[in-house]
Amino acid sequence: MLAGVELGGTKCICTLGTGPDDVRAQVEIPTTSPEETLAAIADVLDGWDFQALGIASFGPLDLDRTSAKFGSILSTPKPGWSGAHLTSLANGIPFAIDSDVNGAALAEGLWGAAQGLESWAYITIGTGVGVGSISAGQILRGAGHSEAGHQRVPKLAGDLFAGCCMYHGDCVEGLASGPAIAARAGKDGRDIAPDHDAWRHAAHAIAMLCHNLVLTTLPQRILIGGGVAIGQPQLLEMVRHYLCSSLADYGQTDGVEDLIVLPGLGERAGPCGSLALASRAANWH
């Protein structure tokens, strides 16, 4: 039996199970202060019997096992959470920790739309834009974990929107996240018509990100999920269109229909990501 914790900006999801088709228990906890939130999560885990724990968290995270800050959240605008240590949740049990999107990417490889592949990317479009990358079956690591949602890409010709990323203005996240789309349209996402130009600009930014990933991390497939992508099915087709035209047959990929797809686990990719990390910690996969 495995346990997973997905730590998100507004809520944390604790899951007990062995995979998406075998979830034995799931508990949601609102994300407040780190002390209160982590104590509530620890209480839930205390009541469960499991052999490995997966922690999939918002970041940026220190994942360097030789670092004194291993397993902690680095500088984040989220009040109180900079420096919060997450590994104490494991309480001596084997564990794995990674970014929420790397977890989701792993889950898609085990149970979703990336089964049988060796290299793939998972993009989530929600309150931010996150990218998880798997290369030759392993989570792509180096100096930190992927933050490719903050890539710099060209905008559509004549676009003067300044973007809304607090660090970079008009990086991909600043152009294509839910808040960016809402800011551009001047209204809440659910009130923006599917043919509104704001979607087109967001799709273009995501397509430019995909162009760069195809030529850089060399995914066999890119899964695009998160609330915004799943709620707006027209977005994926626009991404495919812009990507095709941008790549101009460059890059060793087959057709764009198979290259750009929705995640197989849909909205469950996130919470399942924590279980996927747990299964790595348990050496199941």
Place this chain on the structure above:
Amino acid sequence: MLAGVELGGTKCICTLGTGPDDVRAQVEIPTTSPEETLAAIADVLDGWDFQALGIASFGPLDLDRTSAKFGSILSTPKPGWSGAHLTSLANGIPFAIDSDVNGAALAEGLWGAAQGLESWAYITIGTGVGVGSISAGQILRGAGHSEAGHQRVPKLAGDLFAGCCMYHGDCVEGLASGPAIAARAGKDGRDIAPDHDAWRHAAHAIAMLCHNLVLTTLPQRILIGGGVAIGQPQLLEMVRHYLCSSLADYGQTDGVEDLIVLPGLGERAGPCGSLALASRAANWH
């Protein structure tokens, strides 16, 4: 003893030795038709005694060992070379083949400015812009090899230069390669003053590429070499300046002085790349 062949667009360099400080022989062959060129290379190799061969070539290359086209050059604008098979050069001897820039990146890890690192990138700025990526000690692979020199990045505000990449127009290569800089300035590179705006635009494009690499392939260091970068020392400082301002302290890197450096092997990184690949094939490293 190792042998290496670096196949370039205008010349091929055959090297016999064990590393940059122990080169026993080196022969240059002009790149003409594949038949003529490969026969001349084979003649050189025939005269040498070595235990493994490294082939570092311009691309794109098919590096999928399960493919019928393994070890061949894929679609290239270079007349006659599309489909040329390179692995016959090995003639039964253990060999490794990869892109010229991946070879150079490896060489920098063994003998140059990336010694002791786990993840790094090597950028060459010459007739094109090439990027080699090493992740956790291994060449980053997936659907093909890195073609990150063709990333799409934003231009400096107001820049109307259309770029000169025959595939993508104003991708990084179309903005920052030697021919791009010459086209923008309207004169040969050696006649462009060091403070000409053309360098600034090229440095900006390279800095945007570095921004995207830092957040995506997570290099601990990025080495920037090739004839253009080595010949224009002011370029590196401009890249550092634009990168610093673009990253805005995002990304888990130390200071930009140590992040962006010249290759330790300088112009020798290319030919040494073929020896580095040979040393992998011989299981020396």
